[in-house]
Amino acid sequence: MSARPEPLLKTGFPHRHLLGTEGLSAAEITFLLDRADSYVEVNRQADKKSAVLRGRTVINLFFESSTRTRTSFELAGKRLGADVINMSVAWSSIKKGETLIDTAMTLNAMHPDVLVVRHPDSGASKLLSEKVTCAVINAGDGSHEHPTQALLDALTIRRRRGSLAGLTVAICGDVLHSRVARSNIHLLNTMGARVRVIAPPTLLPAEVERLGVESFFDMRRGLEGCDIVMMLRLQTERMQGSFVPSIREYFRFFGLDRDKLTAAKPDALIMHPGPMNRGVEIDSEVADDIDRSVIREQVEMGVAVRMACLETLSRDWHGVGQGGNGGGAQ
């Protein structure tokens, strides 16, 4: 289990699954980003469809409601010529644990090539990956990881700045509950960026500094000299006196507005994984600033990144051994 499998095909990505960014090497990340980059232009053409994955089956298995991520994976699969099935499972109506595995075994018997899984529980994608013979892409598991989001963020930054190395990136907001933050922290560190997290202490996970970040409670100080400002979504139910006292207080001290943004570098880019809470974590004036905000570009890069991931992971594994459980993330 511990040793990484030998590169199976002549690709730069030796893993069977994509469960997280933790543990991926810089070369592997670069490989995926390069592949994704090549799809950006394809996606801008009138004819976007290719036959790379003709005959392959991708199942989007979503245990948590999602529109943008599911649509992005669906488009990515279809543009590569794969058959894409969407399965939304109303999680509340299911018993946990056993049923997840049952579902996985049932789907596995239908011989899909890739399972794209979103689940409200951390570790669910990993559990599922251990039970199926196809590739699994983690499209978000609880507060753990969301690797394709970190990859699309990285692609967006790389296309704007040329490289990730040496950049200072501030991740602001609900880091405690955020899988996007965790995936970004691992990826950015691996690629040589400096990562800061900015939040009230109630929204920072314990010993977050051990993940290789600097933490700040004061947003202006945290943003000083930053190249990239990544905002995170704050769930409404966490704003009513539990983690933070109120929306207005959160916006006053941690919402990104024109004034706080002046602390960052003058050309700092603003990012958000969406969907945004305008007036909670971000001011519309900033979110819609066409010179600074790359939020819509992130969505565009999302499709390209997911095409690269689907293509890379839906290779023919038959006859090359079944042991390769080594997704990037454990």
Add this chain to the structure above:
Amino acid sequence: MNPVPPLAKVGAKATAKASEVVAYVNARLLDPASGLDCRGALVTEGPRIAELGPEVLADGTPEGLSVVDCEGHCLAPGLVDMRVHLREPGEEHKETIQTASWAAAAGGVTTLVALPNTEPVIDDVAGVEFVARRARDVKLVKVFTYGSVTRGAEGKELTELGLLSEYGAVAFTDGLTAVADANVMRRALSYARTFDLVIAQQPQEPALAQGVMNEGQLATRLGLAGSPAAAEVIMVERDLRLVELTGGRYHAANISTQAAIARIAEAKARGLRVTCDTAPHYFTLNENAVGDYRTFAKVSPPLRSESDRRAVAEAVADGTIDSIASDHSPHDQDSKRLPFHLADFGIVGLESLLPLSLELVHKGEMALLDLLACLTFRPAEICGLTAGRLAQGCAADLVLFDLERPWRLDPDAFRSKSKNSPFDDHPVQGRVLRTIVDGRTIYQADA
């Protein structure tokens, strides 16, 4: 309106002109922050201290200067009382910001911090602004306020600590009740770090502290429900663990037991950001004061055993207890003239704060400067205020007192609207002669 008791002039000089210069000569100057204790003079110019020291005006006073001869009495920073129940808004029949300010002035208190347990609770910006506006109208002593930690002081949802502090709340507490839910307390301490704010708590484990007096032999004889001393130390221990977990700033209020003091001393030695206060009744009286069902001695936490009383006095003397606050808790007669278990908790304290505290000095348990530290700059520092110092450029908030004069406390003569004090006829030594805020005399005792 409440008439000013005839015994003294309150608000004698309404205002000081911006540039008015007053010389306080022949004074014993006492500044606990710097350790200054010398004969000399102090000159105020408008609202500030212009200069002070043994050489100041040593060659006589120039013409045209208002001169106050201190006759060798003590001139110290005005007292800073970090725990006062103003009862306004909501219970104006017990006290108002006006009457509490009179009482403070007569007690030598120039800065007070109001507890948020009013009706409604001070848990929003409007409440903080209300207290500030009323204090401006009254224009006597400086009135600051705590904000509550949780909405309605119900112990569930955090208040807007950041916004409240921007509007002037100096620290946060749910007042009489401790935050019972450990997770809420953890989040409060943690969230307050964002703004480096203090969470203060009167540490009583609420499920245990349901009695009406100290648990023990006397409570058993009287047939009254007791609150054990353990109720305090259990909450202190829990809170100190949470301080360690969060790195927050914590202040334990109204400390009354030996066990809690020992825990706090340990925490301080380990470098945790912890402070604490007590009130004069916890080192002056023990539980015997409630004998014969004396409701005026019913307080929360209750008066404890003699060994606890002695431990509190020692902890004040050795500095483990950082601050002495009056815990001024006014109640009308109807709230106190009741069967013991129905009577309200609380003692009025603004006007007895200094003389009762001075007992520790007169008994030889501590030095005068150390005692004054507990009453001036230390509580000010805990609350993030610059008050409580006798130094050039500081606000001219002063108290002139006669350290030696013996007298008997007389609650009926208190300027507070309520007279609920167990110290009726209690002999004390040391009396406030004059109180000065921003350079103007707001209280002057009759000769």
